[in-house]
Amino acid sequence: MAYKLKKAGFKNVVVFEQGKDVGGKSRTIYHRGVPQEFGTCYGQPDYEKIYDLIREHDAGDILPMPGPDMWVDTPAGKVPLTTSQYYALEARKLKPDLANGTEGIFFQSAVQKYIGIHRSLFGEYEGMLMPRPNRTVLDATDKNFLKFLQEHDIEILKALFLPAATMQGYGHVDEISALYAMMWLTPNFLLGLLQRTNGESNIKIVSKGFQFLWKEMTRQNNLDVRLNSQVIGIIRSRKGFRIIYKDCKFWRLEKFDFLILTPTMKSLSNVIAFNDEENSLFQKTFGYYFITTLADTTYGRRSGAPTGYYADNIKGKIDNFAWGFRDSYASLNDIVGTNYSSGVYPGGTDGKKIQSSIFYQMPQSRPDKKIARRMLREHIRSVHQARVLNLEKQIVWDYFPRYSVSDMATGILWDIFDMQGKYGIWYIGSSVSYESLNGVIGYNNLLLKHAELPRK
Ligand SMILES: Cc1cc2nc3c(=O)[nH]c(=O)nc-3n(C[C@H](O)[C@H](O)[C@H](O)COP(=O)(O)OP(=O)(O)OC[C@H]3O[C@@H](n4cnc5c(N)ncnc54)[C@H](O)[C@@H]3O)c2cc1C
Incomplete structure (x- = not known):
């Protein structure tokens, strides 16, 4: 959104980001010379606008993902x-x-x-x-x-x-x-x-990881992103907004005439005093958790696909059971079939026969990290008959803030859309659209096309 507004001629667009990097749920960490996606990982046929951004910023190759x-x-x-x-x-x-x-x-x-x-x-x-x-x-x-x-x-x-x-x-x-x-x-x-194009999968991964795109967009377009700047309070008045944010140890205040909120709206209720209309729309979302863990293991028992989904674990709805894995090096290098199952290739750029995979678990209640790790170790041992050498890093994400069946049937997402700009605020991000890049970016494009733009 910041990039699009800057392109449209807005001179004072400021992004406050509490983290030390841009990207949010697009988080790519290099391990053994391989980009490991802890968050955003795939694109699908509806992602052309995102692929355009990747091409425009020369942010890596868009590669077919081997089927799971x-x-x-x-x-x-x-x-x-x-x-x-x-x-x-x-x-x-x-x-x-x-x-x-x-x-x-x-x-x-x-x-x-x-x-x-x-x-x-x-x-x-x-x-x-x-x-x-x-x-x-x-x-x-x-x-x-x-x-x-x-x-x-x-x-x-x-x-x-x-x-x-x-x-x-x-x-x-x-x-x-x-x-x-x-x-x-x-x-x-x-x-x-x-209908696969040229026999290739239409599910795509990117060679440098999705976070690289957001970093490059920020750098190449010289966007004013204030990192390590958590917004802790927003004061609304008739003249606009005062943003109170923490810049490392210091509290700072800046004034703006238009506000764009991006995190899950419900999570902002202690940052900004929402009015009754906003509260009635934002307080009803609920979400689950997505745990991503990077595991180094021996090769163990493999099929011919470097991505696997455990269908009955997913259907079983038991918290902390493993749902799937992706071996990123083999996926990016298209090592599949017997080349993969026989384990003839190394598992990273260091040439070692160690498999580094991202594993996914998706509990409905807030997970205990220790229990999640124990269950993952047990899963790798029993299903893949592999030895865990190291559980490198684990992230627990709040995931897919969503509305219930009956709330959706009231047309709540469109009620939110109709409120855009009414209070000098645009509300964007996954909680008002859908937890995916095309959900969030598609929504931004819709707003830019149909809602009244703030004054330049
Ligand atoms: C494990 C996982 C796998 C995924 N896989 C895919 C996929 O394959 N394809 C796909 O399209 N999508 C995928 N997604 C979803 C996609 O990453 C998200 O939907 C998208 O990044 C959401 O963007 P957003 O801007 O709404 O929120 P976020 O990316 O969550 O960004 C919100 C930002 O706001 C910052 N913030 C929050 N509060 C404050 C505050 N008070 N002050 C300052 N900054 C603050 C946060 O630090 C964060 O950087 C995946 C996500 C996860 C977690």
Whole structure:
């Protein structure tokens, strides 16, 4: 947003950032010469505007991500399946009488049907937030996504939702509002998943990590970002805003005539006195936690994919169970198939045969880090039969501040959009849009296009 405003001619755009770096939930840490993504990691077919920013700032190569394997529970323990095998297995569970070899057609026809429904409900639009749906559409989507799929006889798509959304932290299919699910699963995304360009995956990773983009944008455009500057108070008056912030040890105060709030709105209630209208919209969000841990391990038991999702752990909803992993070096260097499973290649630029992977856990209640680490060690030992050499770093994120099914059905996201600028404030970031780059940036673009710009 700061970059876009500066480009539009605004001279005094100041960003206050409490951390020592820009990036927020895009956090890339180099380990053994490899960028390890602790936060933002993938792009999908709806990410063209973000890829444009990467290209414009020469912020690394946009590379296809090797497809994940789905590890499913069997009496003999967890076994890896390709995503197509997994979809076929789930299709068979739903329709035991499906003729052999027709699972793919069954699945694809559900995708086509879903695309038709999506287009008839929301039409064509830009960004992630569709134009405000009318009352009939809000009523038709006033349910969790599983119910929505069942009503339309396309329940098989819950199999796709698991890796494409739940694993990314976007909620369980039987809990999340159908509206959120459809904001993420657009026709363009689904078509892109099915129709690979030149046989390549349409899910992308970036060679220098996503945080590099934000750092380069700040540097190349000389943005006025005040690092280590936590905003601790905002005083509103008719003339504008006074920002009180902590600059290392010192408290400072600056005046502005327009304010753009970016963190989770609910978390700001002790920083700014929200009025009744703001409170009624912002206080209702809730979120879960995403734990990312970097683990150095021996090679152990591997499939042919350097990314794995543990399907039954995700479905089981047991706090602190591991949900997935990504071996970043192999993913970035496209070491897959038997090249990966046989372990012939090193696991980092130092040439050592050590696997460095990011593991994901997603508890609903605030985790105890020690318990999360213990459970992760046990998982690596029992599933991969590997030895943990080091658990390098662990971050617990507050994740996906969201509204309940019934709040979404009131049109709350559009009520917030309609309030933009009314009090000399724009409210942006994931809590008013969606916990993803295209959610946040798509929302910024929408605001810049449709809301009244502050005075220059
Ligand atoms: C593990 C994980 C994996 C993810 N994977 C993907 C992915 O693959 N693809 C994707 O698109 N997205 C992904 N995301 C989500 C994406 O990173 C976020 O949705 C996005 O970065 C949110 O941007 P934001 O500006 O809303 O908030 P944030 O990135 O959280 O930024 C908010 C900033 O505000 C600062 N701040 C907060 N309070 C104050 C204060 N009082 N004073 C000063 N500064 C303050 C914070 O330090 C932070 O830098 C992932 C996130 C996580 C955690």
